[in-house]
Amino acid sequence: MKGVKIDGTPSAEELHASPGFPQESIRKGPLAFIECVEEIPCNPCATACPRGAITLEGGLTALPRLDAELCTGCGLCISVCPGLAIYVKAREHEPGFSSILFPYEYYPLPQKGDPVECVNRFGKSICSGTVLSVRTAEKLDRTALIKVSFPQAYFDEVISIKRLPNQ
Amino acid sequence: MEKREVIIVGAGPAGLSAAVEAATAGCGVLLIDENSKPGGQLFKQIHKFFGSQEHKAGIRGIDIGKRLLEEAENLHIEVWLDSEVCGIFDANKVWVVRNKKETVLLQGDRIIIATGASENAVHFPGWHLPGVMGAGAAQTMINIHRVLPGEKVLMVGSGNVGVIVSYQLLQAGAEVVGVIEAAPRLGGYGVHTAKVRRAGVPFFVSHVVAAAEGKDRVEKVRIVQVDPRWNPVPGTEKTLKADTICLATGLTPLTELAFLAGCESTYSPVLGGHVPWHNSAMRTSVRHIFIAGDISGVEEASTAMEEGRMAGLQAAASLGHVDEADAMIRGKAIQARLDALRSGLFGEKRKNAKESIFSAMGNSNNGAR
Ligand SMILES: Cc1cc2nc3c(=O)[nH]c(=O)nc-3n(C[C@H](O)[C@H](O)[C@H](O)COP(=O)(O)OP(=O)(O)OC[C@H]3O[C@@H](n4cnc5c(N)ncnc54)[C@H](O)[C@@H]3O)c2cc1C
Numbered sequence: 286m287k288g289v290k291i292d293g294t295p296s297a298e299e300l301h302a303s304p305g306f307p308q309e310s311i312r313k314g315p316l317a318f319i320e321c322v323e324e325i326p327c328n329p330c331a332t333a334c335p336r337g338a339i340t341l342e343g344g345l346t347a348l349p350r351l352d353a354e355l356c357t358g359c360g361l362c363i364s365v366c367p368g369l370a371i372y373v374k375a376r377e378h379e380p381g382f383s384s385i386l387f388p389y390e391y392y393p394l395p396q397k398g399d400p401v402e403c404v405n406r407f408g409k410s411i412c413s414g415t416v417l418s419v420r421t422a423e424k425l426d427r428t429a430l431i432k433v434s435f436p437q438a439y440f441d442e443v444i445s446i447k448r449l450p451n452q
Numbered sequence: 453m454e455k456r457e458v459i460i461v462g463a464g465p466a467g468l469s470a471a472v473e474a475a476t477a478g479c480g481v482l483l484i485d486e487n488s489k490p491g492g493q494l495f496k497q498i499h500k501f502f503g504s505q506e507h508k509a510g511i512r513g514i515d516i517g518k519r520l521l522e523e524a525e526n527l528h529i530e531v532w533l534d535s536e537v538c539g540i541f542d543a544n545k546v547w548v549v550r551n552k553k554e555t556v557l558l559q560g561d562r563i564i565i566a567t568g569a570s571e572n573a574v575h576f577p578g579w580h581l582p583g584v585m586g587a588g589a590a591q592t593m594i595n596i597h598r599v600l601p602g603e604k605v606l607m608v609g610s611g612n613v614g615v616i617v618s619y620q621l622l623q624a625g626a627e628v629v630g631v632i633e634a635a636p637r638l639g640g641y642g643v644h645t646a647k648v649r650r651a652g653v654p655f656f657v658s659h660v661v662a663a664a665e666g667k668d669r670v671e672k673v674r675i676v677q678v679d680p681r682w683n684p685v686p687g688t689e690k691t692l693k694a695d696t697i698c699l700a701t702g703l704t705p706l707t708e709l710a711f712l713a714g715c716e717s718t719y720s721p722v723l724g725g726h727v728p729w730h731n732s733a734m735r736t737s738v739r740h741i742f743i744a745g746d747i748s749g750v751e752e753a754s755t756a757m758e759e760g761r762m763a764g765l766q767a768a769a770s771l772g773h774v775d776e777a778d779a780m781i782r783g784k785a786i787q788a789r790l791d792a793l794r795s796g797l798f799g800e801k802r803k804n805a806k807e808s809i810f811s812a813m814g815n816s817n818n819g820a821r
């Protein structure tokens with residue numbers, strides 16, 4: 286665990302030090318998590334949020350800050366993020382299970398109800414999950430939003446699913 | 453000899469934006485590109501772009517390109533495709549080989565050179581084997597021609613080009629066996645490296661290619677760790693199975709035409725090497741000639757478009773199509789957008805490099821500023 290400039294993915298320390306990553310998932314319900322820890326010239330996440338929950342204090346290259354109190358977990362910020370750096374997690378989607386709503390840009394897409402392998406930030410399969418929904422509306426502009434439920438014990442680690450094999 | 457008010461060489465994001473701006477101001481514009489389709493690098497960029505709303509952030513490069521083309525079409529800009537500019541001389545004469553067969557000599561009151569950049573290669577034993585290619589070439593294959601260059605790819609270089617093309621190779625169905633980086637830290641945006649990492653692709657910092665091996669094409673590649681002085685560390689060699697090696701080892705501005713035309717050069721390692729000197733109006737030391745985009749320093753499509761707008765605006769203003777006060781206000785707005793793109797962790801270096809170019813020739817410049 287050496288951080289984003291060595292491993293390619295941010296470490297727990299880097300995430301917790303950034304203003305877009307909720308320190309503690311304060312509710313059971315859904316909440317956005319932003320894994321954007323470097324100052325890059327970018328702000329569509331802030332423009333997209335209808336609740337004003339994401340702000341960039343000090344211009345285009347400031348880090349996005351999430352106000353967890355204002356975020357409803359609606360997911361509108363996910364598909365506009367060119368970095369695919371935002372997902373929405375709910376700690377308790379149902380007893381014992383969490384859910385994640387994340388951006389996915391690979392074909393084939395999974396189907397609702399499919400069992401899938403959930404992966405961590407290193408792409409390692411860590412648990413199995415179930416696809417709850419697959420959204421592909423036109424305004425998502427070819428970034429599918431996939432919702433998966435998985436065992437709550439893996440709440441902090443799960444970030445995506447393993448790519449499905451080519452057809 | 454045929455004459456045009458503004459002749460633009462290169463129809464990438466910079467050249468297209470320059471054409472739109474100059475034509476909107478009322479100039480007669482001719483846009484020339486050697487390819488069969490306009491758009492330059494933009495039509496390979498299938499990912500969503502960074503920036504803010506006014507930079508069209510969150511929109512895929514390919515769609516930004518389509519919009520730009522529509523604007524150019526609505527303005528009825530004259531475009532010559534399959535036409536290569538082979539020389540610029542006597543300050544305003546442009547030699548074109550049109551449609552790959554006919555030599556045409558043109559005269560332009562203003563010339564905007566927007567030829568972009570070319571990929572750098574690195575050499576290692578086996579680099580001549582089929583399967584070794586530029587990352588940009590691989591991107592053209594998958595996103596324009598829809599052909600997979602190989603099944604198992606090693607990416608050399610972790611800048612944005614390397615990580616974006618790695619992601620797009622995964623999307624196209626290839627396996628990326630690793631991304632290696634000679635420097636001790638990864639170069640590209642963390643959000644890009646993170647999406648490649650979560651797809652299971654390992655990164656190797658402080659690693660270089662020791663050799664590519666194979667009979668008729670690449671079959672495997674040996675990589676080795678290097679110490680801070682770039683010497684291989686004994687005992688750290690690893691062999692990876694790969695049939696393709698993509699080189700994403702930087703870009704060099706395509707400056708030949710500008711230098712042939714007599715534009716003064718200046719050296720900027722941050723911006724890719726020798727570039728034609730230019731001021732903030734994108735004007736070179738040859739008064740009739742402006743530049744924009746990667747030729748003026750390798751940056752991004754978003755900066756290339758803004759520089760193109762600046763060059764188009766200033767060329768039009770210098771011909772009297774835009775009044776001075778108006779040109780000043782619009783020039784400032786473009787400059788502000790450029791400054792925003794050149795801020796932060798990654799942009800600041802480029803901003804400083806640009807500014808030192810602007811000031812490099814001081815007041816001795818023959819009235820270009
Ligand atoms: C893999 C990759 C990913 C990228 N991702 C992004 C990104 O996410 N965001 C971003 O903002 N930028 C991105 N870029 C950078 C961006 O594509 C370039 O900075 C941009 O295209 C430069 O624009 P340009 O108009 O200067 O040059 P180009 O797009 O290269 O266009 C130059 C044109 O000039 C033509 N030409 C050259 N010489 C001649 C001649 N003698 N006669 C006639 N025609 C000629 C060429 O054929 C070409 O069509 C990426 C680049 C790569 C390679």
Ligand code: SF4
Binds near residue numbers: 335337356
């Ligand atoms: S999930 Fe909805 S409310 Fe929360 S930050 Fe994103 S857009 Fe705003």
Ligand code: SF4
Binds near residue numbers: 321329330331349368
């Ligand atoms: S849109 Fe994504 S990449 Fe851009 S600032 Fe927001 S979180 Fe970061």
